[in-house]
Amino acid sequence: MADVSADLSSFSFETGLTEDEKELLYLRARSTGLTFCGCAHAAFLCKLVQSLRCIIKSHTANEDSDLCVGILGMGHLGKQLLFFLLEKSGIKPSHIKISSRRPESALEFTQTGVECFYDNPRLAEWADILFLCCLPSHLPKVCADLHSHLSRRCLVYSFTSGVPVTRLAQLLGHDFVLKPQYDFVACDTADVWLSCTHLTRAWTYPLLLEASCPLTMSSGIYLGLNWVCAVLYSLLNICTSTSLGSSDALSLINRIFKEKWPHAVELIPQSFISASYASSLLSEEPFPWISLADAQVKDTPLLCFLSSNKPMQQCISAAYKSLLETPAKLDSYSLM
Structure with missing residues (x-):
């Protein structure tokens, strides 16, 4: 059914804001851009690793080339990351597992073949790449759960803010840790992220894909x-x-x-x-x-x-x- 209020300015989000509040609207674009870039860069890493594992398999006759991906945390970012990986990474749903304090929140994903449970050590022992999507306040408990359960080959990829990668490595007792460090720069094209209203369709937009490219990012978010x-x-x-x-x-x-x-x-x-x-x-x-x-x-x-x-x-x-x-x-x- 068509949205009859779509073109009515009086129904827009901005209508009820004060002038001071409107000055903060750029934060919406920044938040959306961070989510898109974070998920896209994670999917890029997974596809590179999967490509390498397949080549290694053909080179060494190694029978195990399927990448096992774990996601710890099913908040907003964890869910968006899972959407992105299922759509863009080529990883089988049966090779993605989630550990969440609320496994029932992932019901829509388990119907596709993704397994969800609450057992952080189990996830750590199984995964080849483990994405940390937990809150900073939960990180000490999460690291304690994972400590001594991570194999050397497991790549831990942390989205948790506020904890430097060196400190995270200490907490985990593990040095195979990758943490993207996003910075923000003032620019006139940051509003491009506001067109990213649906993540599951946004990656079909060449403009957004170009804006998220790690080495040419030009829309207010910088990775380097x-x-x-x-x-x-x-x-x-x-x-x-x-x-x-x-x-x-x-x-x-x-x-x-x-x-x-x-x-x-x-x-x-x-x-x-x-x-x-x-x-x-x-x-x-x-x-x-x-x-x-x-x-x-x-x-x-x-x-x-x-x-x-x-x-x-x-x-x-x-x-x-x-x-x-x-x-x-x-x-x-x-x-x-």
Whole structure:
């Protein structure tokens, strides 16, 4: 049924606001943009990791390539993230599990095959990527639940604000932790996020996809190179966890990006680690394990490499748009 009040200004949200309150309307755009960008960047990470796992499977005859994704918390962000992953990541619903204090709040998702329960340690032991979508006040209890239950290969991705990534790593006793750090800049195009009224349709808008691209964000929200570096180091650690030699690891990671941008500059050992360490690294020897917590707060060889390499930045941006534009290959289901 058509909304008969859609074009009536007297029924709009802004009508009842005072002039002082109207000055705060930009916060609506910022909140919507943060939700969209957070979910889109998480889906991009999942698709990169899944692509790498599939390539590793074909390279090593490893039978286990399906990515297991856990979401801890089913508040607004947890639900929006789940919508996004089901629509855009290509991950099977049966390979997504949720831990929530209110499992009944996820009933609409469990009907699609997603499992929901309240058991944080169980989720930690099962997941390959674990998204923390809990409130900052709940974080100490959550970290206590997860501590000693996280395998080294589990990538923890935290949306919880107010806790630096180094502190989060300490609380978890785990250094494979990625935390996006969003900043805000004044601009004339921030209102673009107000067109993102329905998340499940918003990613079909090229303008929003462009605005959320991690390396070219231009609508008031900024992420930057540190997050991109952490994502690439995550891929490297995944190769290390499977004991792939450094030569094979680089070949497989380069292959992902060359498929999206044929002119990409190839990543080499010195792109990730110091020249002195790289010179002594044998081709059949795995890369050293990289602490993601440290990689996000320190100057790394990869940060220096990406900062001065525009073609590689273009490659990553092309991969981002290509991966999120590709429809998820799942059985049909209805979410909204």
